[in-house]
Amino acid sequence: MSKIVFQRTKGLTEKEFSYCPGCTHGIIHRLVAEVLEELNILDKAIGISPVGCAVMNYEFFNCDMQQAAHGRAPAVATGIKRVRPDNIVFTYQGDGDLASIGTAEIVHAAHRSENITVIFINNAVYGMTGGQMAPTTLVGQKTTTSPFGRDARLCGEPIRMSELLATIPGATYVERVSVHDPANVRKAKRAVKKAFEIQMKGLGFAFVEFISTCPVNWGKTPQEALNWAKEHMINYYPLGVFREPKEDAQ
Amino acid sequence: MSKIVFQRTKGLTEKEFSYCPGCTHGIIHRLVAEVLEELNILDKAIGISPVGCAVMNYEFFNCDMQQAAHGRAPAVATGIKRVRPDNIVFTYQGDGDLASIGTAEIVHAAHRSENITVIFINNAVYGMTGGQMAPTTLVGQKTTTSPFGRDARLCGEPIRMSELLATIPGATYVERVSVHDPANVRKAKRAVKKAFEIQMKGLGFAFVEFISTCPVNWGKTPQEALNWAKEHMINYYPLGVFREPKEDAQ
């Protein structure tokens, strides 16, 4: 008697992802979709697509979606959640979107403790527009707008959004995870699940930062990219829980 | 033989301040102006006026000034400092300006460690527009847009900008001071001086947050306002140094 232990979640549509081969955006999509399915909230979920490589993920998530202007997903989510408090509202945003142009919106969604879930994809680069420097680009990392490697004197040291948001009283839950190997993928899923459960309990702003890859713009094979994420990204962006609701503290 | 121990600084023009009676914007202006004079940098200073009650302080500071769009003073300062690195560039911003609409600009000026000095006036309210709620308004505080008192459930708990910015590697110096009595005024001046000295040494982003009053919109006499700042504001916004350059650490 065979038992299916893994199959494509109903949280995803049949549409093929538009991501480059080996891009971990896909893994993260799956995790979010599986959580929506498992928590049985697909039918009341409303997601917000960013501007970034994930711009068309309204075609991938099998629930209602709104596509937001670059960086404004948390504001759009606020608009939705305030008028539809019984729905489950989440944003999915890249690091250009969330940590650069959308800084004010994410900080203030946290500040107000909007009861939403934010999935943050930190791939240290602007993927969609062809690999420009992001605020999260590592020092020395070459991108099309830091052709000589990011120079901390000129551009500062990369910004750590989880740490920054964790200082805000309204940020109920903040965790950074990675998907560079199966164990971390499984752990990441637990974080996503928790972030949605917090919303379901009405506890406020929940934020999961993913260390993600951009093999194409990093100029690496998919596996090299995972290795680089593990060796360099996680070094600067430590994984872990930066804030959680008191009742859940371990 | 008499000796003048206090007189109006040359850092200020002769123009009368436009502030309401007893508003501590005036004290803070004086401190900044005195420091500019004492450090002998008036002739190379370029200040940025915010949009807020201090919007016209280009008429008060006796140095070159630029008036910036609401919240964008750190971007304007960046533009100036990058092309005129030998000048001394500072912004003067209210809490609506800096902590609300200008969140992205201040966070990223800190992130890049722009070599500028930021004077931040936290008076827990939008003064100029007639007393609306600011992100810094205390819980329970009544304003024209929180007529029933700020409700943390709806608007979150007030944001602490010094603490938030202090998480950013590029924020070289972050201190919160108050001007509610002469001793604190004297202490505050030392902070302002340090913030400019850091710029002069090229050490990067220096930020001084002032607990300030808005007697008119708080509905209090000037002295009541000082007392309220001391009793309530400082309670929530603790004074102190949140970051400083290593060499200066005590």
Place this chain on the structure above:
Amino acid sequence: MAKVMMKGNEAMALAALKAGCKAFFGYPITPQSELPEYLAKHMPKYGGVFLQAESEVAAINMVYGASGAGVRVMTSSSSPGIALKQEGISYMAGAELPAVIINVMRGGPGLGGIQPSQADYKQITRGGGNGDYYVIAYAPEDLQETVNVIKEAFDVADLYSNPVMIAVDGLIGQMMEPVDVDMEVSKRELPEKTWATTGTQGKRPPVNINSLYLDPLNLEKHALKLAEKYRLIKENEQRYELVNMDGAELVIVAFGTMARIVRSAIELLSEEGIKVGLLRPITIWPFPEKAFNEIPDSVKGILSCELSTGQMIDDVKIANNGRLPVGFFGRTGGMLPEPEEIVSAVKAMLGGLKHE
């Protein structure tokens, strides 16, 4: 209903509540701040949401979200704040989302001043955002009309699934006049918002709110669909008032506060035996081109009177299409002319015309 004295900003807020507005997102700015302040106080009673956003940019995107979720929503601001909303408004037009946006205009450019102005005419009617789109824009002249127009605006926004702007100046925002907020206004038959993101509730396939069309052919299709909608709006929604047209020698085109001042000028002129008509656009987009067909042959010229250095005059010229000489009178930066200034301008223009 007896009329009550209300401040313009507050009357606008109340009108929105009466129109079933269930959410407001805004950011303080003079001279409109009493509008959000009124809603902060009264929205809870109406079971709606009031939220002060962190900026105008955030506010318009909250409006986008709430509108996309199917709810009647409003924002308000003043000139530079509207400039910041342009991207969001373009997105809403692109995604075909209804909302009411109030612009209580002040002097510009830049930070400018805070006194009444109409210098955002082009910002409003030409779409300061990117791409092929328009917002419907009403420019009422008194509080009763303002209130009525706002109540209709929510219907019109829903009918066409397009943002609607209310373009008033600081004077209308700040003044008090007697107003009946319960006056009946015409209602539109509205389609259900089946496109709204309410969660599928397991009852329908997912929907999405979106302005992205990567395939240019699809984007063109979408743009042409919008263009057809705008054509319909131009056909059906032009609104205007004609005053004193019979036998007029000259027609003044003016809206909002300026139209009121012109009315006084027209009275002064008629005392001197000079007949001048008023063509008052109530919609500034669509501009009431139709009204120009009703200008009688007695008219020898058109004078565009504006609280700006001359912006609506472009639309006057287009509508006039070379038929009559077009002149301009304006005050700007927050200055309001006295009726006598308009009287002089009219006389000067009539004098000039006789010399030709």
Place this chain on the structure above:
Amino acid sequence: MAKVMMKGNEAMALAALKAGCKAFFGYPITPQSELPEYLAKHMPKYGGVFLQAESEVAAINMVYGASGAGVRVMTSSSSPGIALKQEGISYMAGAELPAVIINVMRGGPGLGGIQPSQADYKQITRGGGNGDYYVIAYAPEDLQETVNVIKEAFDVADLYSNPVMIAVDGLIGQMMEPVDVDMEVSKRELPEKTWATTGTQGKRPPVNINSLYLDPLNLEKHALKLAEKYRLIKENEQRYELVNMDGAELVIVAFGTMARIVRSAIELLSEEGIKVGLLRPITIWPFPEKAFNEIPDSVKGILSCELSTGQMIDDVKIANNGRLPVGFFGRTGGMLPEPEEIVSAVKAMLGGLKHE
């Protein structure tokens, strides 16, 4: 100098460097990203500043600061990014600050698409920000002209102390053509920037850069000063090209990429014995109204051809002032017409005119 093959975005960047641009602040967006990327690499050699801002809003305000400090500065973006810059542009116009702003247009509204478009015509020429102001806007058609115009634009911006926009579409940004970046262009005599904030250096009283005028009378004075400047610009800076006007039956008005396609259409038409002229605006603000005086009597109609649903046509109508029938042909959303489509549109219009 031999011409070199360059991508439009890179040629624009290099042109700016050659014009003495010493600072660039921008934010990535397709289809203009090669422009900042080029500057990231080459600006250091020219001793200038390249900085990627956190957003378009920040970028334009950095430009404000650098310009206020007296330095030649540029930013570039594409349609929705320009929408976000509107407040800042209005501030710069208000504070009379020069800068060059490049808009590599893509389809809209909203996020729209990334293919070539001219649908920001109104956004650019009508000032999407608040208040009475205009930006000078060039709309070149090929890389050589683009490069030349950018080099002049820095002078023009400085001469009038006003932002200058370069309005090209994604095709011009992305294509390669042979170009001589060192071609001589006309230089203006420029006043010293005594208003710039450089620090007093103890040598002069403080200066300030500012667009605030709380007293409406002062704001009006300021607006009238700007208006006078704009009048001067209209008088002196209209630029256009007339092609094939002699004996033309019809005139097409088109700029940028559309003008190139029209040129091909005109050749096809002339092969069929149909004479059609091209009136090509090189400045879209000021719109070359003067050119319309040069339209010969042989012409029976005007066709506005645009990569939009019809925006420049308003200016065509104003300039035409009712003289000739005005028609429209457009593709939008990133679609580029084939010359044959324009041929058909011309024939259709000529046919219609004959029937009248």
Place this chain on the structure above:
Amino acid sequence: MINEKIICAGFGGQGVMLMGQLLAYAANEHNLNTLWYPSYGPETRGGTANCSVTISEMKVNSPVISQADTVFVMNLPSLAKFEGKVKPSGRILINSSLVDKKTERTDINAYYIPANEIALKLGNPRVANMVMIGAYLGLTKLFEKETIIKLLKKSFGEEKAHLIPINDAALQAGIDYIEENYPQ
């Protein structure tokens, strides 16, 4: 036919906005057309404030008052700023407690009311504005004192109901002052 154009001007704290509002409210009570329009913005902070009221049996068109029937001058700066706005044979009501100058115009009717002194005598200097309104009522007979009282009650609410008697007294004192000093 009633067609009154009124400007009230003074310091921010003198209650000049309320003066105008009360007159406009009263007009609305009588089903007259009316429009009230304040100066606004930071200029009102500390500096001078003013508002314009039009009361008319006809539709109110231009909100701008170039030629006022009545100007209230509550402090010195307002005299210079607004005396020119009074139309010939119009009236100017000057708070002589704070304005030690006389109007230079001879073509208008000037009334000097020591409003602050009168108010102080009644026990509260803040009702000087009501003394002036009383004077206006005495001069024009446009509205009854009772109408104003009723409107004040409404605008004060429960919380400030105890202030009604002193306001009443101030209004009456204004009426009386006119009767005694400027008998018609």
Place this chain on the structure above:
Amino acid sequence: MINEKIICAGFGGQGVMLMGQLLAYAANEHNLNTLWYPSYGPETRGGTANCSVTISEMKVNSPVISQADTVFVMNLPSLAKFEGKVKPSGRILINSSLVDKKTERTDINAYYIPANEIALKLGNPRVANMVMIGAYLGLTKLFEKETIIKLLKKSFGEEKAHLIPINDAALQAGIDYIEENYPQ
């Protein structure tokens, strides 16, 4: 008179952009007018990429190529997308290694070049694009192989100079393949 309109189409990684650029560069070397225009944006990621090149003795007006003289088809999806763009009696060069279909059009000249196989034989499948360019040179004699080599040297720089010989061989192989299989 030279007036060549060319479309190069294939997968993103096949170097189709470079193909077009080399032809445009070569045209510029010969002081011909030319315009190169790529498809751009995320569509090029993974999916198909293409570019258009016009080479002309006259001024290049419309950048849009509706009727191409030559279309390079480097992969299967490009065949469907672009075969309709070839003008009657124009030419289509198909990379038959990856395209197992033939064009359905009979009014054009089709050339099937197993570019990947040829390249693989030379030791590097990535020079399939140069094989195709070689074929084009063989067919049109528009430019000399040496011109292309010179341009390649410039664009490769020091770093990739070692790749010149294989590219040279690929170009030559393309020229040879045409000479052998499609003798003119």
Place this chain on the structure above:
Amino acid sequence: MAKGKITVDIDRCKGCGLCIEACPYDLLELTPDFVNKKGYQPMRIHTPEECIGCANCAMMCPDVCITVERL
């Protein structure tokens, strides 16, 4: 004996190889001499009998094209 079984949606696979690295028993490879209609060499299992059904491959597949059964 196999304890697990995987099925690959060949048309969805982009041949990124992440599953290959993830498999603890190194059972996976890119299919030689075959490209799918998107132009990628899809993954296949070369030694199906050794699969333990751990789903590590599926965990890492960005395109969600692997189904895993336990037998």
Place this chain on the structure above:
Amino acid sequence: MAKGKITVDIDRCKGCGLCIEACPYDLLELTPDFVNKKGYQPMRIHTPEECIGCANCAMMCPDVCITVERL
């Protein structure tokens, strides 16, 4: 005997009273029966001979209208 002396710029003073609270010897007051041209009652020192010139008043004056000398 006075060790200090203050001078007030009466026209600049807004009568906010912050100096009054700041004076350790309670020497300051708002001038009764006098308003300056801005309409404020300016501060004055009622017992000048007790001033120690500590400048606390000046420290707190938002309108920078106090000069302090030490004698």
